[in-house]
Amino acid sequence: MxxxxxxxxxxxxxxxxxxxxxxxxxxxTALPITQIANQFDISRQGITKHLKTLEEAGLVVIDTKGRERFCNANATPLKEVNQWLQGYEQFWNNSLSNLGDYLDKNS
Amino acid sequence: MxxxxxxxxxxxxxxxxxxxxxxxxxxxTALPITQIANQFDISRQGITKHLKTLEEAGLVVIDTKGRERFCNANATPLKEVNQWLQGYEQFWNNSLSNLGDYLDKNS
DNA sequence: TAATAATGCAACTATATGGTTGCAAATATA
DNA sequence: TATATTTGCAACCATATAGTTGCATTATTA
Incomplete structure (x- = not known):
């Protein structure tokens, strides 16, 4: 994995x-798969595959009710991306001068 | 593209x-490709391909001097990712899974 | 019960990706 | 000049990805 x-x-x-x-x-409100697919140009099966990828990343939560599967977004996993990004925040404004700060703190 | x-x-x-x-x-200091490749288990050509992807994203800047190509990181393009993320910041503190966190800590 | 709706599964296609190797070209050095 | 170093290019391979279609299954509803 x-x-x-x-x-x-x-x-x-x-x-x-x-x-x-x-x-x-x-x-x-939570949306069933067909209803999501209707908003896109690609097939329902295409959407289903994307939903699976999103679900595995934790960005979508799916709740089955009867024959329908209701999908909800969950932004929480983005926290992790944000944390990774913040580790580089010091570099994206003034990279050279802040490189010194980074080295001071991490060597 | x-x-x-x-x-x-x-x-x-x-x-x-x-x-x-x-x-x-x-x-x-900026590093020539071979020197980068030495720090990884994959081949120099594999590293070169990754560098090309990074360069196209603007995350690496390459400066040719003689037969060597010196590579530098540039964090600036991460700003864009950060901006995209910030558009969802309001959601990751206020989502269902955080209700779960809240309940875990307060019951 | 029969028809309709939402979905999953499977097979298939085309292209992208991450990796390799071999070789030629350019540059540096002995 | 002869040799060694750094690199690019091209071909190749295996697998992943993004998409499709057809069909079977499960629920709902008329």
Whole structure:
């Protein structure tokens, strides 16, 4: 397998999956798969595959009720990405001068 | 092609590329390709391919001097990822799984 | 009970990805 | 000049990815 952050990054590295995630996050209610698929140009099975990737990353939670599977977005795994990013925050403004700070703290 | 943020996310979605990026960022000087490759178990050509992906995402800048190509990390493109993430920050403190965290800590 | 709707599963295709090896070209050094 | 070093290019391989279609199954509803 792959580690957690890799799973999350791979999930959001695809534009369609970012869109699906966004649709689910701003939806006021959980959406069944067919209803999600209707909002995209690709087939229901295509959407299902993307949902599986998102689910494995923890970004989507699926709740089966009868014949329907209701999907909800869960933003929590993004925390991990945020943490990884923050480790580099000091570099993206003034990389050279902050490299010194980093070395001071980590050597 | 793909848009900028997709390129950056795909670049950092691979653990080896995250490692390369990290090595270059904390290196006190720009490193030629062979020297980077020596720090990894995969072949020089494998590293070269990863460097190309990182370069296309703007995360690595390469400066040719004579027969050598010196590589430097550039964290700036991570800003874009950070911005995308911040759009969801409000959700990861206020989601169902955090209700779970709350209940865990207070019952 | 019969028809309809939502879904999963499986097979298939095309292309991307992560990796390798061999060789040629350019540059540096003895 | 002869040799060694750094690199790029090309071919190749195995697997993953993004997508499709067809069909069977399970629920719902008329």
């Amino acid at each position: 792959q580690d957690k952050i890799t799973a999350v990054l791979k999930a959001i590295a695809d534009p369609t999956r970012r869109e699906i995630f966004h649709v689910l996050l701003i939806a006021s | 793909q848009d900028k943020i997709t390129a950056v996310l795909k670049a950092i979605a691979d653990p080896t590329r995250r490692e390369i990026f990290h090595v270059l960022l904390i290196a006190s």
